[in-house]
Amino acid sequence: MSTRALLVVDVQLTFCEGGELPVDGGHRVAQDVASYVAAHRDRYDLVVTTQDWHIDPGEHFSDDPDFVNSWPVHGVAESDNALLHPALADLDADVTITKGQYEHGYSGFDGTDAAGRSLEQVLRDAEVASVHVVGLAESHCVKFTALDAVRSGFDTTVLTDLTAPVSAEQGEQAHRELAAAGVELTPSTR
Template identity: 25%
Template sequence: MSKHALIIIDIQNDYFPGGKWALEGADQAADNAARLLTAARARGDLVVHVRHEFESADAPFFTPGSAGAQIHAKVAPANNEPVVLKHNVNSFRDTPLKSTLDDHGITALTIVGSMSHMCIDAATRAAADFGYDVTVAHDACATLPLAFHSKQVTAADVHASTMAALAFAYAKVVATDDLLAH
């Protein structure tokens, strides 16, 4: 039994063009996540899908029961793959994610999804703090531009800054092609 799991976080319809909160590079990130998903299934790795849904109907995106809150077809779960519903940024907070991983004897994770600077960052840090060996496929993650006071930050810079911070102390941060080559 594999000790590795692929965690696919928040690759949901609202993050794609035409959705309520479209991210830059969502399609390319999902395509890379789908490649990793195919490989994980072929290896027999545990695959866990994490889906964010806000608890209020007046949320800016991922509203309860909406099509936008559903997992995107590119990474649709197979019947036997667990789907974890979360209501917070951190996929481990108030969810069965950790117990699911532990029940399967998982020691190593590959994390992909959205948004790089929020849910990917939070899950990666939490996973490392829980003692998992964590890898992030940086090109299977997407984000959007941000602003801080008068400073405008491009999506590419938000993503690069987040990945640099995670690579410093929390995870191996690698490209999808490199993961698939090993």
Template identity: 45%
Template sequence: MSRALIIVDVQNDFCEGGALPVEGGAALAAEISEYVDAHHGQFDHVVATQDWHIEPGAHFSEQPDFVDSWPPHCVAGTRGAELHPDLDTEYIQAYFRKGQFTAAYSGFEGLLAPDDAVPTGDRAPGSLPIGGAAGAAASSDFAAGEDAIGLDDWLQSHDVEEVVVVGIATDHCVKATALDAVQAGYSVTVLRGLTVGIAEDLDDAFAEMEFGGVDIA
């Protein structure tokens, strides 16, 4: 049995100074890095998800309701869509990008990014990904490809049966990813201390996850 850590959406736009900041996001990036550095030997695989919006329709709004619509964020190929510079990518094996043309909260809606479009570890903080602002066009190619690999496909191909989920935001993409992982048949744990959420009170989000079969640690 293989075990995987899923790092959800620790991106610049979801951290302080970004387009849709979650309080504590920047600190969380560093905390996850410390955790992975200390515990990577407990995982066979480490993957990360990213919002990667090209034309997500009504998901973007100039007058968002912050339930079904949001200010523009994590636009493909921009600095806001990049992983936060305090998130160490050394142990991350694969990146799954979601929401190109529609709203997407769960990492299980993401598609595997091509190798030449992900951080290599020698990139200066704040620099654009390979391809720069042209990244959006490249993203549409892999998003539409018949051979696109989803997160569930990738985990199954690596014999993963147990996943641990951390990241941003507890009450949105972390919750959606964890619940979808349960539905896909994985044993799922969310590390409460390695998530941050939008709501001030996250008890309901954790209760919903527990009711859905997620272990909260």
């Protein structure tokens, strides 16, 4: 049996309704991810969370964002809204990856854990063969994390009901890109 990890991407208040860069359905995703993990923790050998943890990400922040390469200030390191959503308080993740301190940091593979290991190294150290990816936002950080996972040789699945895109159109585009790269798209109920 191969080792499987669950990657919980950026389920932070900053990306939920009322946050600095909200995704419609963010709070629902947080609740649904928490419920899913509570019911299915035994399916995973490793649970990893990622967090935007921006210190000085340069052009990523803008007072006049284009919402493509620049964004309003969000996910500021040590701020309350950069913390994981309160719904995940009992998640009991094995590893936390912080990313984007001094760069965009869209992918969980751009970050490191407290020991300085990259996400890829964390997964390799645990002999992970496959990953399931959930979180926020499907059209951005979930997509880039899943693309990097499949490029790194992991069997990669996005659980589509445990994520939400910035917009329906961007979500459809993300699905096309992910499918073309060999990422499986499936609901968590299968």
